[in-house]
Amino acid sequence: MKGKGTKNIVYMAIALGMLFYAVPRLDIGEGMTLPNVFGITWICFALMVIAAHLHEILGVDEEARKEMSRVKKMKKWQFEQMLQGRRKMLQFKK
Structure with missing residues (x-):
């Protein structure tokens, strides 16, 4: 595997680790409060980062x-x- 693929795997693993660490600590499900909106937005961005790295790894x-x-x-x-x-x-x- 090329160095570029390895870099994408490492960055995706870091993003997954951040996601697994942060999701239990985020206040989600309490209505339309500012912390709830932040938590949902943060999760969406983290999932987009993971999807982008997965897209590169698979070479779509x-x-x-x-x-x-x-x-x-x-x-x-x-x-x-x-x-x-x-x-x-x-x-x-x-």
Whole structure:
């Protein structure tokens, strides 16, 4: 496994640990009070962090990342070709 995957696993484990530690201590279920809203919001953010790391670990959009890399390489090549064409035109005009 790559270093990037290991980093995501460690960060996800830390987020899970924080979630398991904090949930029993949060005051949830007492109506629409400020501590209740904070607790629900905090849990939602923690779950989003865990979901993001799980998404990276599973490599859900690896194919899209590869396609984007190919597109960037092609654009770079086209730009270089355009610059070379302009340089040749400038040399031809002299």
